[in-house]
Each structure stands twice: as structure tokens, then as C-alpha cells.
Amino acid sequence: MCRTIWDFIVIEDRDAAAVNEIGVTTKPYASWNEIKKMLAKFDRGWIFRCQRYADWSLQTSLETWKKNNWGTKDRTGNLILEQIEEGILLKEFKREANNYFSSSCQKPGNTLEWLALMQHYGCPTRLLDFTYSPYVAAFFAFDECYNKNGAIWCVNADWCKERSVQKYNKEFHKEIKEGKKEEITILADFGKEETFQDFWKNPKALSMVFPVNPAHANERLAIQQGVFLCTGSSQSFKGNIDAMSEGENHYLKYILKIVVSSEARKEAIVDLNRMNINNATLFPGLEGYAKSLKDKFWIEGSLGTSYN
Incomplete structure (x- = not known):
């Protein structure tokens, strides 16, 4: 059975947790030490995502792009993202990307790999970036968290996988029984081109x-x-989550938003740097080193370290 967020929030802390307007359990923390203790409780079944601003919801870049430009809503208010637009983006990207590949560069071999590359370079996709490391997510949450509170989203990936496998196998039960499709059993199966095309x-x-x-x-x-x-x-991220919930609000059980105070930024960045989690290590190459300089002297100065 998948563990819920209430396995991690102790009884005396539950009164401090709140449920926002879309049913997400939100837990505010004022200090980095409190946040770190909370993050240490999550097991390998969970994945994490930072948000620069605490009031942002979970939306894919494709959803945000369509919402800011065009798009219609269904009768429940969920944004309908027409797949044809996503297909056009992929087609255009694939056509022009060949002009930028070096001779030694390995080209994407399937649709998922192409979408991952598009996501990497800032093109809108249906993919939402997460990390298996709560501390990497914490770094990104605090990195630009100067004057406003940020957030760390915690999602039970095991629950997502379990429900998705059940739904896929149920949807294609007839084809699987007739040998026309393979039954999904492991997470990697979703990345196979034949399976991914069922969504596409x-x-x-x-x-x-x-x-x-x-x-x-x-x-x-x-x-x-x-x-x-x-x-x-082609529904919104929330619409897809709701469809897996079978009438029950699973935001309350399997998704937690930890609100991080901007006042804890200094303490968090210094401590995460001690763990070797900083821009220089997370972004290999000159780009990461350049980004790391903005905190390097600030950290050393806060610790009273000489620059010489």
C-alpha cells in the first residue's frame, strides 16, 4: 500500500496543515531545520519539485503556454489542451533541431526522448520536471526565493504509477487479451514508443x-x-490527477505542498552548499559556475570568511 502524507506529518503538526482551494494539503515551515526534518521522512516512493512562488499550482509548461495564449475549458473548468498543437511543436522542433546537433551528439530515438530534449531547452511540453532528491528540490526552491515564499511539492510517484498501470491495462484490456498490446507491468514500459503513442x-x-x-x-x-x-x-495536470482519483480527493493523501519561508533562505543555501548542492554541481560547465558566483561571496561573507 502506498504511504500517504499523514505517515509523515505527526499528530501535533496536523493542526498547522491546511487544505487550499483545490484540495492540496499545505504545510508551512518557518525554518530550514524544520523543513529538513520533514524532508528526511520521505522514502524512495516520493518525488519532489520546487516552485519559486508558493501560490503557483502544478502546471506543465504546455498548460501554462496554452492558458496564457488560448485554450478552452470543459464543463468542470479543466483546461482542454488540444493535442494537435503539441504535435505541431514537436514536428517543428524535430525539423530544425538537426541543424544544431553536432556530429558526436546522440539524437533522440523516440517521442519521449524528443519531448525531454524540448523540455530541456524551454519548449512547452506535457512533461513536468521533478527530482528524486528532496534536497535538490529544496535548493531550487530557495535559490530564487528572496522576498516571497517558495514551495516544495511532494508527490507519491508509486501511487501515480500504480493507478496509471491499472488504468492503462483496463483501457486496453481487450487488445492485451488478444495479444495486440503488451500489458504494462513496470514503469519503463510507459517510455516505450508503442505505448507512448497510445497517449500521443x-x-x-x-x-x-x-x-x-x-x-x-x-x-x-x-x-x-x-x-x-x-x-x-490533453486535460490540465489537475484534470489528469482528478481522473485517477476515482471520486476521492487524492490531493489530500498523496500530494503535499511544503511552503518555505524566504527568511530561511540564508540558512538553507549555506547548509545545502555544505552538502555540495549548489549551482556549480547541479549545472555542469561554465554556466553552473557562473551561476554559483552569485552565492559564493554571499555565503563566505555571511560566515565571516575572507575573500583573499
């Missing part, structure tokens, strides 16, 4: 959210212990 070509039937990684991860994804949550249909 049938944008409304398979509303779910499942964790997935491309077979060939780029260097940054590997270093940051990255993983994606992928929506199965």
Missing part, C-alpha cells in the same frame, strides 16, 4: 499522470536526479 494519438481517453524517464538521460537530468511526471491526456 488518443489525447482524451487516458487521463492520468505517470512518472517516466527517457532511456537516454542528458547530463543535467542525471546530475539533478531528475524524473518527469507526464500527463496522459
Whole structure:
């Protein structure tokens, strides 16, 4: 059985937890020490995502892009993201990307790998970036958290996987029984081209959210212990989650938003740097080193260290 967030929030802390307007359990913390103790309780079945601002909800870059430009809503208020637009983005990206590949660069081999590459370079996709490391997520939450509170989202990936596997096998029960499709048993199956095309070509039937990684991860994804949550249909992220819940609000059980105070930034960044979690280690190369300089002297100065 998948562990719920109430396995981690002790009885005396539950009164401090609140449920926001979309049913997400939110737990505010004022100090880095409190946050770190909470994060240490999560097991390997959970994945984590930072948000620069605490009031942001979970939305894919494709959903945000469509919401800011166009898009319609269904009768329940969920945004409908037409799959054809996503297909056009992929087609255009694939056509022009070849002009930027070096001779030694390994090109994406399937749709998921192409989407991961698009996501990496800032093109809107249905993928939502997460990490297996709560401390990597914490770093990103605090990195730009100067004047406003940020958030760390904690999602039970085991629950997402379990529900998605059940829903996929139920949807294609007839084809599986007739040997036309393979039964999904492990997470990696979702990344197979034949299986992924079931979501790609049938944008409304398979509303779910499942964790997935491309077979060939780029260097940054590997270093940051990255993983994606992928929506199965053209609904919003919340719409896909709701479709897996079978009438019960699973936001209350399997999704937790930890609100982190901007006042804890200094303490958190210094401590995470001691763990070797900083921009220089998370972004290999000159880019990461350049980003790390903004905190290097600030950290040393806060500790009274000489710059000489």
C-alpha cells in the first residue's frame, strides 16, 4: 500500500496543515531545520519539485503556454489542451533541431526522448520536471526565493504509477487479451514508443499522470536526479490527477505542498552548499559556475570568511 502524507506529518503538526482551494494539503515551515526534518521522512516512493512562488499550482509548461495564449475549458473548468498543437511543436522542433546537433551528439530515438530534449531547452511540453532528491528540490526552491515564499511539492510517484498501470491495462484490456498490446507491468514500459503513442494519438481517453524517464538521460537530468511526471491526456495536470482519483480527493493523501519561508533562505543555501548542492554541481560547465558566483561571496561573507 502506498504511504500517504499523514505517515509523515505527526499528530501535533496536523493542526498547522491546511487544505487550499483545490484540495492540496499545505504545510508551512518557518525554518530550514524544520523543513529538513520533514524532508528526511520521505522514502524512495516520493518525488519532489520546487516552485519559486508558493501560490503557483502544478502546471506543465504546455498548460501554462496554452492558458496564457488560448485554450478552452470543459464543463468542470479543466483546461482542454488540444493535442494537435503539441504535435505541431514537436514536428517543428524535430525539423530544425538537426541543424544544431553536432556530429558526436546522440539524437533522440523516440517521442519521449524528443519531448525531454524540448523540455530541456524551454519548449512547452506535457512533461513536468521533478527530482528524486528532496534536497535538490529544496535548493531550487530557495535559490530564487528572496522576498516571497517558495514551495516544495511532494508527490507519491508509486501511487501515480500504480493507478496509471491499472488504468492503462483496463483501457486496453481487450487488445492485451488478444495479444495486440503488451500489458504494462513496470514503469519503463510507459517510455516505450508503442505505448507512448497510445497517449500521443488518443489525447482524451487516458487521463492520468505517470512518472517516466527517457532511456537516454542528458547530463543535467542525471546530475539533478531528475524524473518527469507526464500527463496522459490533453486535460490540465489537475484534470489528469482528478481522473485517477476515482471520486476521492487524492490531493489530500498523496500530494503535499511544503511552503518555505524566504527568511530561511540564508540558512538553507549555506547548509545545502555544505552538502555540495549548489549551482556549480547541479549545472555542469561554465554556466553552473557562473551561476554559483552569485552565492559564493554571499555565503563566505555571511560566515565571516575572507575573500583573499
